[in-house]
Amino acid sequence: MATQRTTLAGRVLAAPSVILLFLWMVVPLAMTIYFSTLRYSLLDPDSVAFIGFQNYIDFLQDPNFFAALYNTLLLVGAVLLISVIGGLFVALLIDQPIMGQGIVRLMVIAPFLVMPTVSALVWKNLFMNPISGLFAWLAQLVGLPAIDWFTNWPLLSVIIIVAWQWLPFAALILLTALQSLDEEQKEAAALDGAGPVSYLFYIILPHIARAMTVVVLIETIFLLSVYAEILVTTKGGPGNATTNIPFLIYKQALLDFDVGGASAGGLVAVVLANIVAIFLMRIVGKNLEA
Amino acid sequence: MSARRKLSHRLTMTVLAWIVGLLIFFPILWTVLTSFKSELDAFAIPPKFLFFHWTLENYGVVQERSNYIGAATNSILLSIGANLVGLAIAVPAAWSMAFAPTIAIDRRETRVMYVVMLAGIAVTVLIAWLTSFPLFTSWWGYVLLAVIVGLPVISWIMTRRTTDVLMWMLSTKMMPGVGVLVPIYLLYRDYHLIDTRLGVGFLLMMVNLPIIIWMLYTYFKEIPVDILEAARMDGASLLNEIVHVLTPMATPGIASTMLLSIILSWNEAFWTLRLTTTHAAPLTFLIAEYSSPEGLFWAKLSAASTLAIAPIIVLGWFSQKQLVRGLTFGAVK
Numbered sequence: 001m002a003t004q005r006t007t008l009a010g011r012v013l014a015a016p017s018v019i020l021l022f023l024w025m026v027v028p029l030a031m032t033i034y035f036s037t038l039r040y041s042l043l044d045p046d047s048v049a050f051i052g053f054q055n056y057i058d059f060l061q062d063p064n065f066f067a068a069l070y071n072t073l074l075l076v077g078a079v080l081l082i083s084v085i086g087g088l089f090v091a092l093l094i095d096q097p098i099m100g101q102g103i104v105r106l107m108v109i110a111p112f113l114v115m116p117t118v119s120a121l122v123w124k125n126l127f128m129n130p131i132s133g134l135f136a137w138l139a140q141l142v143g144l145p146a147i148d149w150f151t152n153w154p155l156l157s158v159i160i161i162v163a164w165q166w167l168p169f170a171a172l173i174l175l176t177a178l179q180s181l182d183e184e185q186k187e188a189a190a191l192d193g194a195g196p197v198s199y200l201f202y203i204i205l206p207h208i209a210r211a212m213t214v215v216v217l218i219e220t221i222f223l224l225s226v227y228a229e230i231l232v233t234t235k236g237g238p239g240n241a242t243t244n245i246p247f248l249i250y251k252q253a254l255l256d257f258d259v260g261g262a263s264a265g266g267l268v269a270v271v272l273a274n275i276v277a278i279f280l281m282r283i284v285g286k287n288l289e290a
Numbered sequence: 291m292s293a294r295r296k297l298s299h300r301l302t303m304t305v306l307a308w309i310v311g312l313l314i315f316f317p318i319l320w321t322v323l324t325s326f327k328s329e330l331d332a333f334a335i336p337p338k339f340l341f342f343h344w345t346l347e348n349y350g351v352v353q354e355r356s357n358y359i360g361a362a363t364n365s366i367l368l369s370i371g372a373n374l375v376g377l378a379i380a381v382p383a384a385w386s387m388a389f390a391p392t393i394a395i396d397r398r399e400t401r402v403m404y405v406v407m408l409a410g411i412a413v414t415v416l417i418a419w420l421t422s423f424p425l426f427t428s429w430w431g432y433v434l435l436a437v438i439v440g441l442p443v444i445s446w447i448m449t450r451r452t453t454d455v456l457m458w459m460l461s462t463k464m465m466p467g468v469g470v471l472v473p474i475y476l477l478y479r480d481y482h483l484i485d486t487r488l489g490v491g492f493l494l495m496m497v498n499l500p501i502i503i504w505m506l507y508t509y510f511k512e513i514p515v516d517i518l519e520a521a522r523m524d525g526a527s528l529l530n531e532i533v534h535v536l537t538p539m540a541t542p543g544i545a546s547t548m549l550l551s552i553i554l555s556w557n558e559a560f561w562t563l564r565l566t567t568t569h570a571a572p573l574t575f576l577i578a579e580y581s582s583p584e585g586l587f588w589a590k591l592s593a594a595s596t597l598a599i600a601p602i603i604v605l606g607w608f609s610q611k612q613l614v615r616g617l618t619f620g621a622v623k
Contacts, residue, residue, distance in 0.1 A: 009528050010390030011448050013382035017503060018455065020379065022444050024496045025462045031473035090310055096303040104307050106607050107315035113606035114318065115557040117577040118595040122321050124581075125588055132333040132588075134320070140335075168314065173622055176614045211622045218617065225466040228559035228574070232581040246468040246560075253472050254564070263472050270469035277464035284619050285457050 029270070035263035042257035055264035064240055064248060065265075072244040072272075075159055076223040080216060082163040087170025087215070092204070094171070095178045105175070112168040116228040123161045124150065124233045154234050154241045161229055166222075170215045177211035178204065210283065217280035224273050245269050318599070325349070325592035332588040348593035356576055358594060365572035365598075367487060368562075369555035372494040373502075373548055380502040381544070385532055387503075388510035389518060391452035406445060456507065460619060463500040467560040478565060487570045490562060494555045502551050505616045509543025510536070546612035549605055553613075556602050573598040 039051045059065055094104055111119065127134050128149035136146035149157040181204070189203050205212075227246045230236060236243035236251065243251070249269060253262030312319075323339070324332050331342040352358045447455060474493070475484075483489030513536070521535045537544070559574040566575050577598055580591045606613065614622055 007390055007392070010386030010392075013386040014448065014455070015444075016379050017383035017459070017499065018447055019444055020496065021459055021462050021499060022440055022447070025465065026440060028470035028473040028477075029465070031477075032470055035472055090314070093303065093307045093310060096307065097300050098304040098307045099300070100304070100308065104311035105610070107311040109606065109610060109613075110315055110318055110603050113553065113557070113603045114599045115574050115577065115602070116559045117563075117574050117581075118321075118599055119317070121577060121580055121591060122317055122595060125591065126320060126324060127317065132335055134337060137335055137337055164314075164317065169617070172610065173614055173618060176611075176622055211618075214618050214622055221464060225468065225560070227467070228563055228578070231563065232578050246466065249468040249471065250564075253475065259472055259476070266466075266469040266472060269466045273464055273466045273469070277461060280464075281457055281461060284460060285453070 032263045032266050032270075035259050036267055038260045040259040042259060051260070055260045056268075059261055059264045059268065064243070065245075067240050068243050068245045068248040071155060071240075071242060072224065074155060075162065075226060075244055076220055078159045079163045079166055079223055080219055082159070083166040083170045083219065084212065084215060086163075086167045088174055088208075088212075090167070090171040091174035091178055092200075094175055109168045109172050111164055112166070112172070114165065116165065117232050119165055120161050120229040120232045123164070124157070128157055150234060151238065154238060158226075158229060158233065158242050161233070162223065162226055166219055169219065173211055173215050174208055177208040181207050213283060214280070217276060217283065220276045221273060221280065224269070224276070245272070318603070321592045321599075322596050323592075324589055325596045327589050327592075329587055329589045332592070348589045349597070351590055352594045352597065355590065356579065356594070358576065358597065361571055361573045361576035362597070364487065364566075364570055365556055365574075368491050368494055368570075368572055369552045371487070372491045372498065372555050373551045375491075376495045376499050376502050376551060377506075377544065377548065380499060380506055380547075381537070382532065383503050384506035384510050385536060387452045387456060387507050388513075389515055392450065392455075456504065459500045459503055463497075471564065474561075475564070484565055485567045485569045485571070490565050490570050490572075493561045493565070494558055497558065497561070498551050498554055501554070501616055501619070502547055504619050505547045505550065505612075506540075506543065508615065509540055509547070512543075513539055546609055547616070549609040550612050550616040553602055553606055553609075 036055050037050055037052060038048055039054070040048045090108055094101060094108065098104065125133070130136055130146050130148040130151075133146075133149075135149070139146045147153065185203065189199055194202070225246050226244060227250065230242055230244065230247050231250075234242040236247045240248075245265070246269065249262050249265040252258045252265060256262075325348055326344045326346070327338065327342050328345055328347070331338050334342075447458065450458075478484045478489055517539070518531055518535055521531050526535065556572075557574070559578075562572050562574045563578055566572065577591075577594060580587075580594065
């Protein structure tokens with residue numbers, strides 16, 4: 001029972017969190033909005049001037065922006081496709097009555113726990129190196145020329161690395177959802193003579209639909225801000241072949257020292273993330289009511 | 291299905307699952323193996339899988355070449371420190387949301403708060419207009435504006451339904467780091483917080499706070515409120531209720547929350563890479579330094595990597611269920 005006393009206490013106890021999160025949200029965002037209207041270079045900090053929407057116009061008209069947007073969408077889309085479909089496959093497999101289920105499960109989720117800088121560098125060197133990498137050796141075994149991954153397929157290489165990190169996440173969440181499926185429902189479907197395909201489409205997929213949506217949305221939010229993997233492997237190159245929006249903004253801010261332009265870009269990134277966030281919030285919110 | 295077909299099905303699936311599992315796990319295994327090789331063996335073609343001269347030398351060199359112990363200390367201090375402070379702030383908040391929620395909005399109170407909020411904004415604008423207050427010409431004018439407007443807004447937020455407040459907290463997690471990179475960087479530069487544990491730790495705490503509150507909330511919700519009320523009837527003060535009644539019962543939940551939050555802070559690689567250089571640099575940064583061409587020593591990279599990921603993989607293995615719960619904000623349990 002919420003009494004007068006506990007209600008008041010509740011407000012007081014929630015206050016530190018609310019205030020901190022509010023400041024964390026509003027202060028930097030207000031500053032970003034302010035900076036985005038300025039011509040402000042750290043190399044020439046004395047000639048700051050108000051220029052209205054010019055930074056946005058410049059940022060959105062920059063051909064680099066379109067390349068970055070394209071790379072971002074491709075990266076997010078490809079990783080989602082690989083990780084969700086692959087993750088579903090892995091989850092279905094582990095959910096079978098297999099021996100050593102616990103160990104397989106441990107092996108599968110491990111990559112998600114590896115820090116981004118480690119996975120990127122290990123893949124880049126130990127696997128994708130065109131001379132001494134494991135892939136070069138495998139190609140040589142079957143008589144194919146070795147692929148110079150980061151020179152010829154830079155974005156694909158980044159996609160592979162990031163997908164390796166996120167497939168375990170999808171598998172883990174989908175597996176958890178699968179395991180909450182009723183035994184009785186499974187038996188009933190088997191008794192009714194449902195084949196594997198109709199079983200998948202009429203029993204499993206509807207059951208895990210919400211978990212899948214959650215996976216897609218959460219991954220999208222994180223994938224929209226992939227950064228460390230690119231920094232330690234390609235630094236956005238060659239050219240701008242692997243520059244995504246976060247990396248473009250980072251370059252503009254901390255390598256070109258263009259505070260105004262980077263702020264405008266940052267707000268574009270915030271808007272992009274929020275489009276996805278709105279859908280995620282709805283789903284989580286519905287869950288909260290139930 | 292006949293018993294025989296059942297068994298063969300089981301065997302096929304077992305073999306398949308193990309192959310897939312091993313393939314996914316292989317890069318980690320390969321890293322660990324490479325860390326025990328000499329640099330020469332690490333580059334060897336065809337690769338040496340198990341039959342090479344096993345050596346521990348790389349682990350010694352890792353410390354010589356780069357300050358591994360310093361980075362590991364930073365990682366530990368940052369993830370645990372940010373976590374403890376975060377919990378201290380989040381436990382009371384989660385208590386209030388789970389046990390003293392605002393379910394229906396008090397219309398009159400809301401209306402009062404709404405007026406207060408609008409009045410706050412109006413007064414600010416008026417002051418800015420009438421005086422030559424540097425509101426729109428300097429960033430701290432904007433910050434001041436945010437604070438003056440913020441106080442009424444915060445009081446308004448706090449009269450909202452608890453579920454709405456929770457959703458709002460979640461929304462702060464959706465903000466991409468690059469969106470606020472410039473102001474944070476400049477603020478940190480001006481206040482000499484770059485490359486300090488305090489500065490980076492604060493950021494890690496803020497980034498994880500919404501997840502911590504959410505997770506604690508879902509655990510607290512499972513504790514019967516009757517027990518807390520019984521303690522209250524017996525005259526326990528609020529502090530005693532939280533510290534001596536709630537906390538012991540919620541220990542598993544709080545521990546799981548800690549685990550997840552430590553994992554997330556340990557692997558955080560945007561702010562740690564941008565805001566540290568030497569003094570406060572954690573393991574993510576140390577490993578990133580191996581990306582420079584002159585640092586291409588695979589065995590040493592592998593040794594450093596193994597040391598950096600092993601503790602977290604072990605922690606993660608112990609907290610699989612909690613990972614799911616925390617990362618999906620309770621939407622999948």
